[in-house]
Amino acid sequence: xxxxxxxxxxxxxxxxxxxxxxxxxxxxxxxxxxxxxxxxxxxxxxxxxxxxxxxxxxxxxxxxxxxxxxxxxxxxxxxxxxxxxxxxxxxxxxxxxxxxxxxxxxxxxxxxxxxxxxxxxxxxxxxxxxxxxxxxxxxxxxxxxxxxxxxxxxxxxxxxxxxxxxxxxxxxxxxxxxxxxxxxxxxxxxxxxxxxxxxxxxxxxxxxxxxxxxxxxxxxxxxxxxxxxxxxxxxxxxxxxxxxxxxxxxxxxxxxxxxxxxxxxxxxxxxxxxxxxxxxxxxxxxxxxxxxxxxxxxxxxxxxxxxxxxxxxxxxxxxxxxxxxxxxxxxxxxxxxxxxxxxxxxxxxxxxxxxxxxxxxxxxxxxxxxxxxxxxxxxxxxxxxxxxxxxxxxxxxxxxxxxxxxxxxxxxxxxxxxxxxxxxxxxxxxxxxxxxxxxxxxxxxxxxxxxxxxxxxxxxxxxxxxxxxxxxxxxxx
Numbered sequence: 001x002x003x004x005x006x007x008x009x010x011x012x013x014x015x016x017x018x019x020x021x022x023x024x025x026x027x028x029x030x031x032x033x034x035x036x037x038x039x040x041x042x043x044x045x046x047x048x049x050x051x052x053x054x055x056x057x058x059x060x061x062x063x064x065x066x067x068x069x070x071x072x073x074x075x076x077x078x079x080x081x082x083x084x085x086x087x088x089x090x091x092x093x094x095x096x097x098x099x100x101x102x103x104x105x106x107x108x109x110x111x112x113x114x115x116x117x118x119x120x121x122x123x124x125x126x127x128x129x130x131x132x133x134x135x136x137x138x139x140x141x142x143x144x145x146x147x148x149x150x151x152x153x154x155x156x157x158x159x160x161x162x163x164x165x166x167x168x169x170x171x172x173x174x175x176x177x178x179x180x181x182x183x184x185x186x187x188x189x190x191x192x193x194x195x196x197x198x199x200x201x202x203x204x205x206x207x208x209x210x211x212x213x214x215x216x217x218x219x220x221x222x223x224x225x226x227x228x229x230x231x232x233x234x235x236x237x238x239x240x241x242x243x244x245x246x247x248x249x250x251x252x253x254x255x256x257x258x259x260x261x262x263x264x265x266x267x268x269x270x271x272x273x274x275x276x277x278x279x280x281x282x283x284x285x286x287x288x289x290x291x292x293x294x295x296x297x298x299x300x301x302x303x304x305x306x307x308x309x310x311x312x313x314x315x316x317x318x319x320x321x322x323x324x325x326x327x328x329x330x331x332x333x334x335x336x337x338x339x340x341x342x343x344x345x346x347x348x349x350x351x352x353x354x355x356x357x358x359x360x361x362x363x364x365x366x367x368x369x370x371x372x373x374x375x376x377x378x379x380x381x382x383x384x385x386x387x388x389x390x391x392x393x394x395x396x397x398x399x400x401x402x403x404x405x406x407x408x409x410x411x412x413x414x415x416x417x418x419x420x421x422x423x424x425x426x427x428x429x430x431x432x433x434x435x436x437x438x439x440x441x442x443x444x445x446x447x448x449x450x451x452x453x454x455x456x457x458x459x460x461x462x463x464x465x466x467x468x469x470x471x472x473x474x475x476x477x
Contacts, residue, residue, distance in 0.1 A: 029464035033113040035455055036148045047075040047415070047441030050086050054094035057425065058409040059101050059393045062386045064423070070099065072415040075441035080411060092443070098423055098430070100389070101407055102126065102151075102416035102437065104396035105371050107241060107276050107357025110136060111304035112468075114459050115361065116150035117452025118302060118368035120444060123434040125416035126396075126406055128357075129155040130220055130241070131169070132191050133472040140190065149439060152416065154403065156195035156220055157186035158476045160208060166199050168473060173200070176207035183211040192402065193218050193238075200224040202231070209236050218400050225249055229263065235272040238399050239355060243277040243340045255339045260346065268350040274399050275352050279340055279377040280370050281359035286333045288319050288364060299366050301458045306465035307362065315363045344381035354378065355399055356392035372432050385425045415441040 049072050056065040071079040071086055102125025109131045110116070116139075119127055129136055136155045143153045158171040160182065165172065173179045183194055194212050196205065196219055205227050212219050218238040222245070223229060229250040232240050247253060250263050267275070288294050295308070295316055303312060322329050348354070356378070358370040371392065378388045397407025406414045419436040437444045 029112070029461045032459075032461070033117075033148075033455070035451065036113060036117060036150060038146055038149060045089055046443075048073045049090045049092050049441065049443065050084060051092045051094055051099065051419075053096055054099045054419070055096060055423070056080065056099045056409050057101075057389070057423075059390065060408040060410055064098075064425070067096070070409070072438070072441045075415050077409065077411055077413050077415050080409070090443075092436075094419060097435070098420050099409060100418050100420060100424060100431070101393040101409055102418055102439070103371060103392040103431065104128075104356065104403075104407065105358055105360065105392070106239065106355045106396050106399065107278055107359050108367065109359070109361030110139065110153075110155075110367075111307055111361055111465055112459070112461055113139065113148070113150075114456040114461075115304070115367040116148070116153075117449075118366075118456050119151045120149070120368075120437055120439060121449040121452045122368035122371060123418040123420075123431055123437055124151055124368060124371060125418070125437065125439050126152040126403065127154070128193075128220075128396075129153065130195050130222075131159060131361075132157040132186075132195070133468070134475050135468045135471070137190050146440075149442065149444070151439065152403075152406065152414070154192045154400070156193040157182070157189075157191035158472075159195050159197040159222070160204075161197045161199040162201045162204055162224075162226060164199050166197075170197060170199075171476060173204050173208075176203055179204050179207035180211040183208060183215055183217060187215045187217055191217075193220050193400070195220050195222065196224060196237075197222045198224055199226060201226045205231060209234055212236050223249055230266050233266060233270040233273055237273055239274040239276050241276045241278060241357065242282075242359075243275075243279060243343055244282045244336070246343060247336060247339065255336065260343065264346050264350055267347055267352050273353075274355045274395065275347065276355045276357035277340065277344055277377075278357050278359040278374075279337070279344070280374045281363060281365045282340065283337050283373075283377070284364050285315075285319055286330070286337055288316050289323055289330045289333060292320070294364055299369065300364060302366050302369065302453070302456055303364070304361070304465055305459065305462040306469065309462065311362055312364055341377065341381045344378065344383075348381065348383060348387075353395055353398075354383075354391045355396045372429070375428055375431070379428060385428055388428060389424060 051070040056068050069084040071084050103123045104126040105124050106128045108127045110129045132155045140153045142148045143150045161170040163174050194217050213236050219236050221232045221237045222241050251259050358374045360367045360370045375388050394407040397403045406416050415438050417438040418434040420430050420434050422430040424430040
């Protein structure tokens, strides 16, 4: 009996030491991102300013307001006029540069706080995280309490799937009662939205929608192959994700233009759902197929090390092996990407509302930087520059009521803004490397934004990331 007690005591001691080590690792990782912390010693007026000599692209209509002034107080746009006289605030001479609403990426997967700086560096002032975990609730709390400088942060709960095992990173529902309880739980815990995912059966899907309606929680839908695609046009579903799922589900993996017409007509009839194509993440399959050294590329230095080691490598190995077995896969993937662009053209023609989402944070889709490729694809698909910019500003902000306070430059809106040298309505590349980003009125210059990038490059937080992922598996399953 004494031996058993000693063994148990030893095991508990090992567990205790392990937990202490993990706690220290997590603390060190948080301390490593203290460059994002709000400096409490700064002036109380640090998020108030007067911008002069600026050309405004307001995004509430297709126009440019030339030579204006913008008064920001406590992070809110107070006035826009030819002349504003205010004392006691910083005056920022824009020197005829262009002021645009901060960009919004509506489909991201956040793995650590370093990525928050990468989004800001690329002019992204709000994100919608679609893979909710406990760590995201902590990030959201710190942002909402103005403890860290970061994009405005919105997150779904864990991905809801059916009883069929799809992966340990999903929440497998087993009954309608289970589905309703999870929705209620996510609302109570502070998640903003529900994400339905691959594998939800009709009874489970119906239960999620019914309870989400009662709980007043918007749904973001990754289409489930267990229900008809038209199921996803329910008004409680505010956006449908991924253009490739149109091909994989209603088109049955065929580039079928006749069958596509039926899907286009269903979208045309729907007035409730936005569509997030996430063209970049699928195109990155093609990029992996044509670049055998992509995992060692400069851009992959910005990927979370756990994701790079596990997911990025797994995806690359999958497609590299497929290419060795069948070289025609390269052309097949390229043809499907081109067909995606045709789908966007047809959806745009019938008036579908697009919102910009990149699926950044998985595979080789880099946080922050990828939005510029996504926007370029919309342009290639036939949208005008103004229509492209709407996808990442006003369209995104209208998707959910809790995001309505951003996306345009108007009195009363949050001062999430980017100041750029030239007109993006002429050249979308003007959005890259913004000279100044305003997040809730707080000015971030290019030097600060470059520092955010440098801090995130080749970061060494694999163990901390693994610990947070393990926490998710323990808490959510």
